Amino acid sequence: MQLTGKDICFRYKTKSPWILKDVSLSIESGERVGVVGPSGYGKSTLARILSGYEKPVSGEVKLDGKDLPGKGYCPVQLIYQHPELSVNPRLKMGDILHEAWTPDKELLDRMGIEKKWFTRWPTELSGGELQRFCIARVLAPQTRFLICDEITTMLDAITQAQIWHLLLEECEKRNLGMMIITHNKSLAERVCTRVIELPELNNVERADV
Amino acid sequence: MELLNIKELLVAFSMYKKGFRKYELEVIHQLSLNVNSGEIVAVVGSSGSGKSILAEAVLGLLPKNSHMHGEITYKGQKVDKKSIRKYMGTDIAYIPQSIDHLDPIMKVGKQVMGVHGSKERQRKLFKQYGLPEDTEKKYPFQCSGGMARRVLVTSALMGKPDLIIADEPTPGLDLKMALEALKDFRELADAGTGILLITHDIDLALGVADRIAVFYAGSVLEVAPVEDFVKHKDRLRHPYSQALINALPQNNFEPIRGTQPYAGDLFSGCLFAPRCHMRDDKCACDVPMMDVRGGKVRCVHAADG
Numbered sequence A: 001m002q003l004t005g006k007d008i009c010f011r012y013k014t015k016s017p018w019i020l021k022d023v024s025l026s027i028e029s030g031e032r033v034g035v036v037g038p039s040g041y042g043k044s045t046l047a048r049i050l051s052g053y054e055k056p057v058s059g060e061v062k063l064d065g066k067d068l069p070g071k072g073y074c075p076v077q078l079i080y081q082h083p084e085l086s087v088n089p090r091l092k093m094g095d096i097l098h099e100a101w102t103p104d105k106e107l108l109d110r111m112g113i114e115k116k117w118f119t120r121w122p123t124e125l126s127g128g129e130l131q132r133f134c135i136a137r138v139l140a141p142q143t144r145f146l147i148c149d150e151i152t153t154m155l156d157a158i159t160q161a162q163i164w165h166l167l168l169e170e171c172e173k174r175n176l177g178m179m180i181i182t183h184n185k186s187l188a189e190r191v192c193t194r195v196i197e198l199p200e201l202n203n204v205e206r207a208d209v
Numbered sequence B: 001m002e003l004l005n006i007k008e009l010l011v012a013f014s015m016y017k018k019g020f021r022k023y024e025l026e027v028i029h030q031l032s033l034n035v036n037s038g039e040i041v042a043v044v045g046s047s048g049s050g051k052s053i054l055a056e057a058v059l060g061l062l063p064k065n066s067h068m069h070g071e072i073t074y075k076g077q078k079v080d081k082k083s084i085r086k087y088m089g090t091d092i093a094y095i096p097q098s099i100d101h102l103d104p105i106m107k108v109g110k111q112v113m114g115v116h117g118s119k120e121r122q123r124k125l126f127k128q129y130g131l132p133e134d135t136e137k138k139y140p141f142q143c144s145g146g147m148a149r150r151v152l153v154t155s156a157l158m159g160k161p162d163l164i165i166a167d168e169p170t171p172g173l174d175l176k177m178a179l180e181a182l183k184d185f186r187e188l189a190d191a192g193t194g195i196l197l198i199t200h201d202i203d204l205a206l207g208v209a210d211r212i213a214v215f216y217a218g219s220v221l222e223v224a225p226v227e228d229f230v231k232h233k234d235r236l237r238h239p240y241s242q243a244l245i246n247a248l249p250q251n252n253f254e255p256i257r258g259t260q261p262y263a264g265d266l267f268s269g270c271l272f273a274p275r276c277h278m279r280d281d282k283c284a285c286d287v288p289m290m291d292v293r294g295g296k297v298r299c300v301h302a303a304d305g
Helices: A043-050 A093-097 A105-111 A115-119 A127-137 A157-174 A185-191 B051-058 B083-087 B108-113 B119-128 B133-137 B145-157 B175-190 B202-208 B226-230 B239-246
Strands: A002-010 A020-028 A032-036 A058-063 A076-079 A145-149 A177-181 A194-197 B002-016 B022-036 B040-044 B066-074 B092-095 B163-167 B194-199 B211-216 B219-225 B290-292 B295-297
Touching (some): A076 A127, A093 A115, A093 A127, A105 A127, A105 A157, A157 B239, B002 B051, B002 B194, B022 B040, B022 B194, B022 B219, B040 B175, B051 B066, B051 B163, B108 B119, B108 B145, B119 B133, B163 B175, B175 B194, B175 B202, B219 B239
Parallel strands (some): A032 A194, A076 A145, B040 B211, B092 B163
Antiparallel strands (some): A002 A020, B002 B066, B211 B219, B290 B295
16 A cells, blocks of 8 residues: 655645645555654644645645545554643543554553553553553554654653564554654664655745744 | 762652542652762653652752652752752752743843843853844743743853753754754863753763763662763663663664553662562662762672673
8 A cells, every 4th residue: 555645735824834845755555764854844744644634735645546534444543742642631541542443452462551551541651651552542453554753752762662662563564654753863764664854855945943 | 079969869749649648659769869060960761750850859949748858968068948049040050841930921031141140141142042133022932942942041051050950951952952052061061060961862861971870760770971871881780771771772772571660659679670680589678879880870780790
């Protein structure tokens, strides 16, 4: 399968400056594409557009030539930088995990998620533990592409390595495609099959940010 | 010269359980650390290990439901919550983690200048950190996150402090600016300032610090010169620091199992023991801080390993 973005342009209001202009890229199944670039250059916006949370002003996002589905489970899933902000604080962890599908016990064991955490509130888990829930939540069988927006930036080195090992193993097994946004050059070299610099793709003229 | 010395610090918060039952949540225990003039000491550790609490405890900024034991000395003088006040702003500068620490109803130029600063120096610093000239007339809510953070850094560099306590000073800065800020820290340290740099970014710490203190579950497990982390990884004394270095993407990217214990359910003995490959019966006893190979470590197996 192939996820493509063609000539994506984006800005928030009709008169605000362009954030993305004529950005085109494509990701194949089984490929892990790293996206690097300074802050404020639209990396996260691109992630939101590719996963269908934001509509581009012009240009299109296609999954195997078709639009992303507007309802139901989207095969392109986003994992967000702040796990504590991407869960509903009024749900217990068990309900959060089962929002979209029901993971089997084997997956949970591999992810290191313990059954006794299901009755806790999100505030009672650490960032690394929450991030595991967020990852397990999007690994339904329908998922084809994962967009990872700085998913380990706020975690310590050991938890970061734990999470990437889980994720890479899962992606190899299911032949998922990934887009990985990161600041960390050595991490990008470690986990990605190819790396693109967003400022080179993006045709926005930038004054000093 | 020894600027700051923390001995056997303990910080606890009074919390309430169901039914107004009170209990003590111990977040920092048995913590010893010192900062000499002219050196940068980096405190690294995962989130939730109590790094920021350490800074706030030293500066007496903790909320009322907290209490602390132990001894903190500044330049040989014992200080507490009240007496440290007279050093703050002149001798000791603090770069807080959150940009909410700026006064919301004071223009940033005036805030950075403070009581003892001068307009010229403030303008020079703003220019150096790429803040536009009209920034000094803005209120904090008019600045973007990155700008506000640069404002915090400039306000710490305003005077000529002897000790800087910097709590995560670089997120929100791009790489160039972060390196610039760290270069300034290095220059200040070379001129005799002592800097306590609190960060979870171990790469950053390796790049600039002289000594690194590894934090885990509210205590310092190891204090070692930075060369041990960069060049002689086998010389590291504690299994946790070894695992931390080993997990970096530029090294082996090899994780270990388990997570840091929650401050509410701590056990006696070495707190790292459940995740450690070297644990045995000795680990359940109280582990003192020991001097091993020019560093300090809290591990019973350090000397034989």
